[in-house]
Amino acid sequence: MSKIEDVKALVEAGKSKKIAAAVQEALDAGDKAQDILDAMVASMSVVGDKFSAGEIFVPEMLIAAKSMSKGVEVLKPVMAGDTSNSLGTCIMGTVAGDLHDIGKNLVVMMLESAGFDMVDLGVDVAAEKFVQAVKDNDNVVLVACSGLLTTTMPALKEAVKTVKAAFPDMKVIVGGAPVTPEYAAEIGADGYAPDAGSAAVKAKELVA
Amino acid sequence: MLTIKENLKEVMTGGKPDRFVKQYEFLQMIMSVPSGRVKPVMGEEVVNEWGVTIRWPEGQIAAFPVHDAEHILLKDVTEWKEYVKAPSLVRPEGAWDQAIADVKATDRDNKYIGVFYAPGLFEMTHYLMGMENALMSFYEEPEAMHELIDYLTQYEMDYAKEMVDHLHPDAILHHDDWGSQISTFLSPAMFEEFFLESYKKIYGFYKANGVELIVHHSDSFAATLVPNMIEMGVDIWQGVMNTNNIPEMIKQYGGKITFMGGIHSGIIDHPDWSQEQIAAEVKRTCEENGKLYFIPSSCQGLPGSSFPGVYEATDVEIDKMTKKLF
Numbered sequence: 001m002s003k004i005e006d007v008k009a010l011v012e013a014g015k016s017k018k019i020a021a022a023v024q025e026a027l028d029a030g031d032k033a034q035d036i037l038d039a040m041v042a043s044m045s046v047v048g049d050k051f052s053a054g055e056i057f058v059p060e061m062l063i064a065a066k067s068m069s070k071g072v073e074v075l076k077p078v079m080a081g082d083t084s085n086s087l088g089t090c091i092m093g094t095v096a097g098d099l100h101d102i103g104k105n106l107v108v109m110m111l112e113s114a115g116f117d118m119v120d121l122g123v124d125v126a127a128e129k130f131v132q133a134v135k136d137n138d139n140v141v142l143v144a145c146s147g148l149l150t151t152t153m154p155a156l157k158e159a160v161k162t163v164k165a166a167f168p169d170m171k172v173i174v175g176g177a178p179v180t181p182e183y184a185a186e187i188g189a190d191g192y193a194p195d196a197g198s199a200a201v202k203a204k205e206l207v208a
Numbered sequence: 209m210l211t212i213k214e215n216l217k218e219v220m221t222g223g224k225p226d227r228f229v230k231q232y233e234f235l236q237m238i239m240s241v242p243s244g245r246v247k248p249v250m251g252e253e254v255v256n257e258w259g260v261t262i263r264w265p266e267g268q269i270a271a272f273p274v275h276d277a278e279h280i281l282l283k284d285v286t287e288w289k290e291y292v293k294a295p296s297l298v299r300p301e302g303a304w305d306q307a308i309a310d311v312k313a314t315d316r317d318n319k320y321i322g323v324f325y326a327p328g329l330f331e332m333t334h335y336l337m338g339m340e341n342a343l344m345s346f347y348e349e350p351e352a353m354h355e356l357i358d359y360l361t362q363y364e365m366d367y368a369k370e371m372v373d374h375l376h377p378d379a380i381l382h383h384d385d386w387g388s389q390i391s392t393f394l395s396p397a398m399f400e401e402f403f404l405e406s407y408k409k410i411y412g413f414y415k416a417n418g419v420e421l422i423v424h425h426s427d428s429f430a431a432t433l434v435p436n437m438i439e440m441g442v443d444i445w446q447g448v449m450n451t452n453n454i455p456e457m458i459k460q461y462g463g464k465i466t467f468m469g470g471i472h473s474g475i476i477d478h479p480d481w482s483q484e485q486i487a488a489e490v491k492r493t494c495e496e497n498g499k500l501y502f503i504p505s506s507c508q509g510l511p512g513s514s515f516p517g518v519y520e521a522t523d524v525e526i527d528k529m530t531k532k533l534f
Contacts, residue, residue: 014347057395059343066344097265099272102339103388122276124265150474151269151514177389178474195390 003029004039007071011043014063016070023074033078037085040068044113048197058106061196065109086117087207088141091133093121095155100148103176106196107144114200116142127155127162134167141207144199145189147176157187164188171206175199212318220443220466222500227530229503230523231468232511235379235423236319238310241371242303243324244295247271257295260335269514275338282337285345285352292336292356294363297370304374311375320378320421323371325364326509328384329406330393332360346398353402361406365413372417379421380414381446383509387428389451396432404436411441427469427507431457438464445469447507454497462501470497471506477518483525486518490525494533504529 003026010019026036047064050056079085090111094104101123112118119137121129134140143163147156156179160172173191174184184192191206193199210218210226216234218225246256248271253263261279264271274280282291311321327335333356334342345353371377386392392399411422424437427447434457437445448454448469457467470493476486493504504526506513513519 016348054391057391057398058393059346059398060395062340062344063347097268099263099265099268099274101275105340149269150478151267 002031004031004036007036008039008043011040011064011067011071012047014060014067016063016067019067019071020074023071027074027078033075034085037072037075037079040071041113041115044068044110045200048110048113048200050197052195052197058102061106062109065106065113068113069109085115086139087115087204088117088139089119089137090116090142090144090203091119091121091130091137091140092144092146093125093130093133094123094146094148095152095159096124096126097155098147098149098152099123100146100176103148103196104146107146107175107193107199110196110200111144111203114204116203125159127159130159130163131166134163134170141171142203143170143172144203145172145174147174147179150178153178153183160187160189173199173203173206213320216503219500219503222463225499225534227534228494228499228526230526231503231505231519233523234318234320235322235381235511236310236314237322237324237381237510238307238375238377239324240306240310241323241375242299242307244297244299258292258332258336273335273338275341280338280341283341285337285341285349285356288336288352288356288359292359294359294366297366307375311377316378321375322379322381322421322423323375323377324381324383324510325367326383326425328382329357329360329364329403330384330386333357343393346394346402350402357402357406361409364410368410368413368417372414372419377419379423380411380419381423381425381510382411383425385428385447386426386433387430389449390429392428392430392433396436399433400436404440407436407440415441423468425509427473427509434461434465444503446505447509449507450493454493454502458497458501466501466503467497468503468505469507470502470504471522473507473514476522477506477508477513477515479515481515481518481521483521486521487525487528490522490529494526494529499533 006022007026010022051061092108108118108120130143145156145159163172171190174189175193181192191202193202212234215225216229219229244257246254248254248262248264250264251266256262259281261274262271263274421443422441423444423446424442425446429451431452444466446468448467450470454467454470471489475489
């Protein structure tokens with residue numbers, strides 16, 4: 001197995017303690033940093049698909065994302081200054097009144113793995129904060145809003161409305177247990193995803 | 209007409225019930241137990257009896273543990289012995305009096321004396337260290353996780369002994385959410401490895417001490433864990449969401465376990481609820497799931513609803529379905 005294949009396998013298996021050494025070995029063997037990164041992104045895409053299909057569960061996805069993150073740390077100094085890989089910046093948060101962060105964190109990990117620069121606003125995020133974050137950050141191409149409670153669905157609507165009022169062309173994606181594609185369309189969101197794996201696919205589609 | 213208890217037994221044994229069981233009607237929950245739980249009221253933040261910070265945001269329907277860097281109790285599970293200290297179970301004289309009086313006042317012909325326990329073992333792991341940390345630790349630090357779960361199990365056993373000694377309950381309503389709406393948090397194999405034996409021990413203790421009904425609440429998908437539930441001694445899985453294929457589960461496991469739920473709280477229990485919405489949801493679930501091994505109920509973890517009137521309105525609609533289908 002080539003070094004780069006090792007890296008891929010380690011990301012998919014979530015071997016976070018072994019990944020840094022494997023990435024370094026691949027670099028030492030002459031593999032390009034970009035190719036190694038692409039291989040890890042491809043692995044995470046496989047992980048996302050398996051999660052969406054119910055073949056793996058949240059822990060497997062978390063440790064895969066952690067492994068990728070540790071691998072990227074090794075690549076960062078080599079790729080410093082190269083922004084050609086970035087799909088742009090995505091602002092993400094759980095909407096006002098809602099403290100749920102697991103789904104939101106999974107989406108942050110998956111979008112980061114897919115190539116977005118993520119700005120995580122955390123939980124209980126007021127609609128205006130999303131707008132402010134778009135203003136405060138460079139190259140924002142996507143806003144992602146999460147809500148888990150039926151009682152915070154109005155806050156989700158408010159967040160989409162406020163972002164769209166300030167930035168009519170900004171793409172907005174929403175998700176969370178009570179959200180349906182119909183509801184997403186009704187409140188003016190550009191995209192909806194039922195889980196973190198699909199969110200990465202949808203987000204890439206929206207900014208393509 | 210059968211008593212409430214007789215009717216429930218007919219449902220659970222595949223006999224001849226004369227009506228639907230109405231949600232929690234068979235349980236008299238004794239909530240005056242001196243549990244020692246420290247919980248916030250709406251708008252408040254507290255540090256609970258384990259040292260976990262719990263916050264209930266204004267205007268929301270529930271409280272949540274807080275796991276930012278400032279508040280998280282356990283950052284590294286390998287250090288659990290340093291940070292996780294079980295609360296004392298010693299209570300002052302007279303602390304159990306109200307609960308004992310509530311037991312005595314119960315109509316035991318119709319009601320099972322129910323005691324309550326939450327959060328369960330899985331929930332405790334993420335209460336203590338946050339969901340992501342907990343879930344990754346099952347892979348990265350399995351030995352420490354086993355040790356921590358053993359420690360939490362022992363606390364539950366000690367707590368169970370107190371309840372059994374003081375109240376001689378007939379039923380336990382035990383909370384531990386094992387999944388989201390569409391999946392379990394852990395794979396069935398991982399769930400079995402970490403939780404099956406502990407729950408066999410806990411539920412086995414209750415059964416060995418006169419508790420007839422083990423009611424486990426998990427308002428989630430958990431169809432793939434039903435064989436484990438049966439093995440650990442669960443009699444009624446409460447909170448069964450209709451994201452599980454309930455008719456199929458009844459076909460496969462009826463007689464070994466009863467499913468309580470099928471009414472989606474998200475559909476019926478919201479600020480703009482209506483009797484018509486509830487009627488349609490109750491009709492659907494009763495018609496889909498039938499009369500045996502099934503109890504129509506919202507997925508709430510206790511009798512009641514988030515918005516006033518919903519629970520009672522649901523009972524009314526279950527009565528209507530009884531008239532229609534029995």
